[in-house]
Amino acid sequence: MNYSAYTIQGLRESLKKKHFSSESVVKDCLREIEDNKNLNAFITVCEKEAVEKAKEADKKIKEGADLPLLGVPISIKDMYLTKGIRTTAASKVLDDYIPQYSATAVKKLENAGAIILGKTNCDAWAHGSSGENSDYGPTENPYLKDYVPGGSSSGSAVSVAANMCFASTGTDTGGSIRLPASFCNVVGLKPTYGRVSRYGVIAMASSLDSIGHFTRYVEESALILSITAGKDPYDGTTPNEKVEDYSSYFKKNIKGIRIGMPKEYFSKGLDKRIKEKIEKEVRYLESRGAKIEIISLPHTEYAIACYYIILPAEVSSNLARYDGIRYGSARQNFGDEAKRRIILGTYVLSSGYYDAYYKKAMKIRTLIKKDFDEAFKKVDVIIAPVSPTLPWKIGEKADDPLAMYLTDIYTVTANLAGIPGLSVPIGLVDGLPVGMQILGPHFSEGRLFQVGKAVEESGL
Amino acid sequence: MKPVIGLEVHIELKTKSKMFCGCSADYFGKKPNTHTCPVCLGLPGTLPVPNKTAIKWCVMLGMALNCNIPLFSKFDRKNYFYPDLPKGYQISQYDKPFAINGYIDLNSQISNSKSQINSKFKNKNSKRIRIRRVHMEEDTGKLTHGSVSGENVTLIDFNRSGVPLVEIVTEPDFDNAGDVKDYLQKLQQIVRYLGISNADMEKGDMRLEPNISVLKLKSQNPKVKTELPDYKVEVKNINSFRFVEKAIEFEIKRQSEILKKDETPAQETRGWNEAKQKTIMQRVKEESSDYRYFPEPDIPPIRWTRKDLENIKKQIPELPNSKKERFIKEYGLTGYDTQILIREKETADYFEGAVRAGSKDNIKPKTIANLIINKKINMEETLPSSLIKSIIKTSSYGKINTDKIIKAVGEVLNENPQAFKDYKDGKTQVLQFLVGNTIKKLKERVDPKIIVEVINKK
Numbered sequence: 001m002n003y004s005a006y007t008i009q010g011l012r013e014s015l016k017k018k019h020f021s022s023e024s025v026v027k028d029c030l031r032e033i034e035d036n037k038n039l040n041a042f043i044t045v046c047e048k049e050a051v052e053k054a055k056e057a058d059k060k061i062k063e064g065a066d067l068p069l070l071g072v073p074i075s076i077k078d079m080y081l082t083k084g085i086r087t088t089a090a091s092k093v094l095d096d097y098i099p100q101y102s103a104t105a106v107k108k109l110e111n112a113g114a115i116i117l118g119k120t121n122c123d124a125w126a127h128g129s130s131g132e133n134s135d136y137g138p139t140e141n142p143y144l145k146d147y148v149p150g151g152s153s154s155g156s157a158v159s160v161a162a163n164m165c166f167a168s169t170g171t172d173t174g175g176s177i178r179l180p181a182s183f184c185n186v187v188g189l190k191p192t193y194g195r196v197s198r199y200g201v202i203a204m205a206s207s208l209d210s211i212g213h214f215t216r217y218v219e220e221s222a223l224i225l226s227i228t229a230g231k232d233p234y235d236g237t238t239p240n241e242k243v244e245d246y247s248s249y250f251k252k253n254i255k256g257i258r259i260g261m262p263k264e265y266f267s268k269g270l271d272k273r274i275k276e277k278i279e280k281e282v283r284y285l286e287s288r289g290a291k292i293e294i295i296s297l298p299h300t301e302y303a304i305a306c307y308y309i310i311l312p313a314e315v316s317s318n319l320a321r322y323d324g325i326r327y328g329s330a331r332q333n334f335g336d337e338a339k340r341r342i343i344l345g346t347y348v349l350s351s352g353y354y355d356a357y358y359k360k361a362m363k364i365r366t367l368i369k370k371d372f373d374e375a376f377k378k379v380d381v382i383i384a385p386v387s388p389t390l391p392w393k394i395g396e397k398a399d400d401p402l403a404m405y406l407t408d409i410y411t412v413t414a415n416l417a418g419i420p421g422l423s424v425p426i427g428l429v430d431g432l433p434v435g436m437q438i439l440g441p442h443f444s445e446g447r448l449f450q451v452g453k454a455v456e457e458s459g460l
Numbered sequence: 461m462k463p464v465i466g467l468e469v470h471i472e473l474k475t476k477s478k479m480f481c482g483c484s485a486d487y488f489g490k491k492p493n494t495h496t497c498p499v500c501l502g503l504p505g506t507l508p509v510p511n512k513t514a515i516k517w518c519v520m521l522g523m524a525l526n527c528n529i530p531l532f533s534k535f536d537r538k539n540y541f542y543p544d545l546p547k548g549y550q551i552s553q554y555d556k557p558f559a560i561n562g563y564i565d566l567n568s569q570i571s572n573s574k575s576q577i578n579s580k581f582k583n584k585n586s587k588r589i590r591i592r593r594v595h596m597e598e599d600t601g602k603l604t605h606g607s608v609s610g611e612n613v614t615l616i617d618f619n620r621s622g623v624p625l626v627e628i629v630t631e632p633d634f635d636n637a638g639d640v641k642d643y644l645q646k647l648q649q650i651v652r653y654l655g656i657s658n659a660d661m662e663k664g665d666m667r668l669e670p671n672i673s674v675l676k677l678k679s680q681n682p683k684v685k686t687e688l689p690d691y692k693v694e695v696k697n698i699n700s701f702r703f704v705e706k707a708i709e710f711e712i713k714r715q716s717e718i719l720k721k722d723e724t725p726a727q728e729t730r731g732w733n734e735a736k737q738k739t740i741m742q743r744v745k746e747e748s749s750d751y752r753y754f755p756e757p758d759i760p761p762i763r764w765t766r767k768d769l770e771n772i773k774k775q776i777p778e779l780p781n782s783k784k785e786r787f788i789k790e791y792g793l794t795g796y797d798t799q800i801l802i803r804e805k806e807t808a809d810y811f812e813g814a815v816r817a818g819s820k821d822n823i824k825p826k827t828i829a830n831l832i833i834n835k836k837i838n839m840e841e842t843l844p845s846s847l848i849k850s851i852i853k854t855s856s857y858g859k860i861n862t863d864k865i866i867k868a869v870g871e872v873l874n875e876n877p878q879a880f881k882d883y884k885d886g887k888t889q890v891l892q893f894l895v896g897n898t899i900k901k902l903k904e905r906v907d908p909k910i911i912v913e914v915i916n917k918k
Contacts, residue, residue: 089504099505100503101503103505198507199507200506202504207757235507235509237507237757237758313754314754316539316752317549317752320539320541320548320549321502321546321547323541323548349753351752
């Protein structure tokens with residue numbers, strides 16, 4: 001892409017100064033999408049509409065309109081409802097579903113002037129860690145042929161990493177933004193639960209779903225959040241909490257910031273090369289005045305078990321509406337992973353099993369939350385790996401759901417606790433990207449951006 | 461044999477909007493699928509945002525039914541498949557309903573003149589029906605089975621989907637159909653007093669589901685506590701108090717006959733067939749359905765403060781029982797009269813309005829009560845003040861001593877013998893002259909009809 005050197009903010013400046021038009025940027029992005037079709041990042045591309053919108057944006061710019069994303073091309077995960085644009089959740093069950101309304105986050109982005117290029121591929125119903133569960137075929141990692149880009153927001157991460165657009169939305173229920181961000185060398189934000197409205201985003205597991213996004217730079221991530229965040233009268237789980245001026249955090253240095261490294265996240269199972277990379281970053285942050293502390297999150301080992309009870313329980317209920325009556329597709333058309341989760345969830349909620357599974361999992365969830373509450377009394381942020389391994393080859397874990405589930409071992413905790421997490425790139429190992437996540441207390445996104453920016457500046 | 465009856469009542473609230481979206485909840489008689497939006501159609505991505513008024517009204521009803529209001533409450537998902545349920549689950553309340561452990565006393569123990577004779581009997585018969593819970597949920601869509609262009613089809617109307625519904629569940633404290641009817645009338649009256657539902661049976665605002673079983677008494681001694689029967693029969697969706705009565709009576713008879721043969725009636729769901737005057741088996745319940753309840757993750761739990769609850773309590777208007785007591789005390793009315801006056805809040809309010817209007821003219825509340833009870837007053841067209849005016853008019857005529865009128869008429873006739881003769885001869889036009897003179901003589905307002913009567917008797 002000719003414009004890939006620009007940040008969103010830089011692009012906006014140039015568009016404002018009319019150095020080039022939004023139409024040329026959009027067309028360039030569409031060309032990039034076309035040229036990289038083999039990556040399978042998109043399920044639906046809205047070429048005509050996008051070019052139309054770009055022309056409108058150029059007209060508005062001419063008239064002096066100034067919106068934070070005016071004329072900026074973005075992509076939307078196919079879990080987000082887009083009025084008039086097919087929305088499939090990457091499942092054949094919704095193959096021809098055209099929504100009557102748009103998700104709140106989509107509306108906000110469009111109101112800020114963003115231009116939607118299309119809907120990105122993902123694991124069907126966001127069920128997966130690799131992108132391979134899509135009924136529209138797997139997405140490929142742009143860094144190394146035949147490797148997975150991470151999931152479930154696979155196409156979104158790839159669309160940003162491969163310069164097809166400037167930002168993309170994702171959903172993170174157990175790591176679905178942070179993992180693909182880490183695998184594709186981009187910045188991925190999972191905001192605090194409720195920070196961004198879930199209205200109009202197809203629900204996976206309602207108590208865990210976080211609505212976030214991908215960008216190439218931390219400052220862009222902050223800009224997007226300042227647009228999407230806030231209370232939504234259509235989502236009762238969005239609190240009144242004020243949306244901070246995130247840009248103010250970039251003026252602060254990180255001197256004195258207390259960073260915790262949970263020992264449970266750096267023990268066996270973590271690829272040594274990833275560990276080394278993170279430690280290098282941490283030493284850099286220390287050199288800039290951050291205080292590093294080894295902490296403990298003692299209930300981490302129960303997180304995956306707990307997550308894979310609560311998650312399917314909610315999934316089994318959320319997928320009940322696709323009952324074969326209303327969306328024209330029978331329930332047999334659900335893929336294996338959806339079926340697996342529906343069966344698991346139905347089982348753990350059944351009378352006689354509820355107490356042993358769901359209720360117990362909810363108790364563990366409370367303990368995991370408390371772990372973080374305790375930790376954040378001692379430290380401001382926590383740094384941890386995103387994935388225990390590097391990206392793997394497409395097909396490698398496809399027949400082993402349990403191995404796939406374990407990929408989420410470091411990410412599900414933030415969803416169970418409802419806290420925000422920012423995945424930032426920290427370089428390549430054997431040509432494959434590695435990311436690291438920064439976790440903070442509820443509504444501490446500004447602080448995460450501050451530390452994330454410092455990591456970005458390390459240049460390691 | 462002792463009947464054991466419990467009751468579930470669903471009441472639709474008359475909030476402006478639906479339970480979880482902004483659609484109008486006033487769906488009755490509206491064109492199908494015109495009161496819908498993505499939320500009540502259960503479209504992908506939609507989320508429920510609870511209606512605060514509906515919740516407040518549910519708590520209010522709980523309070524009016526003498527319930528405890530727990531400080532913590534939450535919504536749950538009740539998962540089941542049915543075409544009228546677009547989400548595949550109903551948002552309801554499972555283990556933390558808004559109100560628990562209340563009651564309705566069936567016969568108020570206040571004595572009154574008419575029932576004084578048998579007050580002893582009444583008190584003995586006064587019964588407390590315990591209310592297990594009052595919870596909030598959403599209504600479903602409505603299915604219509606019919607035929608379109610010769611093809612049998614089922615049509616779905618989602619106008620009702622998401623309308624706020626309150627469910628009131630009693631303990632199995634009833635043992636006869638009459639008490640059930642009494643309970644329902646009281647419940648309907650309270651709901652209408654609160655102004656939270658029209659509780660109109662014909663419009664489906666109130667739906668009744670009795671569960672009936674009959675206990676074979678092992679001991680003749682009524683003091684020996686017996687366990688509940690090991691089966692129960694639910695009769696679903698009855699929309700009239702009378703049908704409930706009939707259905708219960710039918711079931712008691714039907715089940716007793718089975719029990720007499722030493723058999724156990726089947727655990728099943730039945731429906732009342734008015735045409736056949738009997739209940740009809742709908743489906744056998746082998747075991748209780750598994751609804752896989754779990755906390756609704758889309759709605760944060762509700763935590764009340766004492767102050768919140770006090771504020772809600774303050775908004776509860778005077779309820780039938782207290783009104784009855786007060787009317788008896790304050791206006792010296794009989795229990796019987798009071799019962800009629802308070803049956804509907806509008807009548808009670810009208811009565812009190814008239815009492816206020818009549819107080820300066822010393823019109824007795826009893827006089828007003830009698831008028832309202834005995835004459836069919838059109839309360840919508842007659843203002844309480846006009847009612848008082850008409851009372852004054854008639855009662856002041858009546859105040860005149862009849863002897864006085866007879867005397868005056870006698871004098872007038874003596875003074876005008878020719879006119880009297882003419883009248884007797886059929887010249888009716890002189891009547892007005894005679895009546896006028898009599899009124900002049902009396903110097904008081906008199907009903908001319910009375911004077912005419914007196915003249916005619918002469």
